[in-house]
Structure formats: C-alpha cells, structure tokens
Amino acid sequence: MEGRVPPPPPDGDDTDDNSLPLQSSGSKSLPPTPPPPPPLLITPPPDMCSETYVIQIPKDQIYRIPPPENALFVERRGKKAVEKNKKSRPKCWVWITGSILVVLALIIALILVTLSIVYRSKSPSFSVAHVLVKYAPNSTHKHSQSAGYTISLKANNPNEIMGIDYDSGGVVTLSSKGKKIATGKFPSLEQGETGFKKIKVFLKGTKETIPKEIEKSMKANKTKVPVSLTLNAKLRVKLKLGVIKTWIIDMDVACKFKVNTLGVGSMILSEECQN
DSSP: OOOOOOOOOOTTOOOOGGGSOOOOTTOOOOOOOOOOOOOOEEOOOTTSOTTOOOEEOOGGGSOSSOOHHHHHHHHHHHHHHHHHHHHHHHHHHHHHHHHHHHHHHHHHHHHHHHHHHHHHOOOOEEEEEEEEEEEOTTOOSSBGGGEEEEEEEEEEEOOSSOEEEEOTTOEEEEEETTEEEEEEEOOOEEEOSSEEEEEEEEEEEOSSBOOHHHHHHHHOSSSOOOEEEEEEEEEEEEEEETTEEOOOEEEEEEEEEEESOSSTTOOEEEEEEEO
C-alpha cells in the first residue's frame, strides 16, 4: 500500500525552506544553532562630553595574560636601552680619564717647579751688625739672667727671583767660650728677592753665672774690654716663587764675632758667619 504524499504548500507562503529544521523519518531533531555574539556597543553617557567613550567588550575577548606581541615590544625596547648605555659609557670614561690625567699633569708640574726652586736656589747669608746689652734694675751683673741682649743681624738673599719666608720656631743661642749665656726665638718674617734685610733678635739671659770676662766687659766704662762671642741659630725657612712655596727647610747658622765692649759704645770688631 503506497503512502500518502502531503499536499504542496499554498501559494503566497513567505516561509523559507532553509529556515525549517531537517527531519528524517525515524531520527530526532537537531539542537538549535546558538545566536551570534552581540555587536560592540559604544554608548556615550549623557553627562560626559562627546569626546569620551565607554567601550563594552565581551568577557570572552578580555586577555587574562598579556599577548605575546607585548613581550616582543618590551624585549626590543630593552635591547635599545642597553645598546644606548653601552654607547654612552665610553664617552663618560674618556672624560673621567682625561680629567684624571690633567690633574696628575698639574701635580707633576707643580712638583717639578718646586724641585727646580729648591735645587737652583741659594741659601741666605748672615752677618752680625750690632750688639746691645740691657740690664735689669738693681742688677749685680753676677747672673746672666739679669741681662737682655739685642743682636742685629743683616740677612742677604742672593736669589734674584725667589723670596724667603722665615717660619716661626727658630731657636737662637748666645755663648761665650762654649757656655750659653742667653737664648731666644728667631722672629717670623718675609724677605723679598735680592737684597739685605735687617733682623733684630732679642735674647734673654740664662740662669748660669756670667763668665768673668763678660762681667768685666759689662762693667767697663772708660777702658774697653773686648769679648768674643758665638751666635748659633736653627732656622726654618721656605723659598717662594710667586704663590708657590717650598716645604720647610731647616738651616743652621753659626756666627763668631768679637765686640770691643758690652757696655756703652759697643762695636763689632770682627765677625764671620757660616751656614
């Protein structure tokens, strides 16, 4: 027995054959196809200006992990920064090395100039110009401590372009036949180039008993009693050329001289200084 064939659809029906699910005899119907994702909506809020937008993105399009192209971008940028640092380092090292070399060259030049001053310079020479003795009031002249000595020295600087600085700390002693009768300090002063300078040294008598020869010369009024004395000085000097000064140079000076008297009208009869 043949099956019955359904009648054709009436004319004017707008339904599409493709929109109907296909069915086969003896089989179940297929599940419906899911709808497509909604389109991106750009909805400007009413309270904001027209230049501000709010973008709504579906959750399935949000990256939980940065995309790989970001890692490539960071890597390339890091390589550029490293290359830039490597290029700038040589320039910095060149400047630093150049500065160090310039400073070393200046120091070496200063040392050479100073050594040249020291080796080319000449020591000052001295001579005894005058001796003056003063006594304390009511002095018996038995102790040298009661007497004060003022010795005038003449210092000669033979250097034409260098001055001399006499530093504090120099010690001067006055002796008679090997016995110290007075001590004092050499004054701190400066001496210019090429010339003489008069320097006064003040000495104070020691506690030792005055030798008889010295006592006679002090008391003599009419008859002069000559006396031989020795002056020893340990000086601390600096040579200078403009603003450049040498280190402290120790100098020993020994002067042997003879005076006609240690009283009124004292005069130098002979003198000789060595240093």
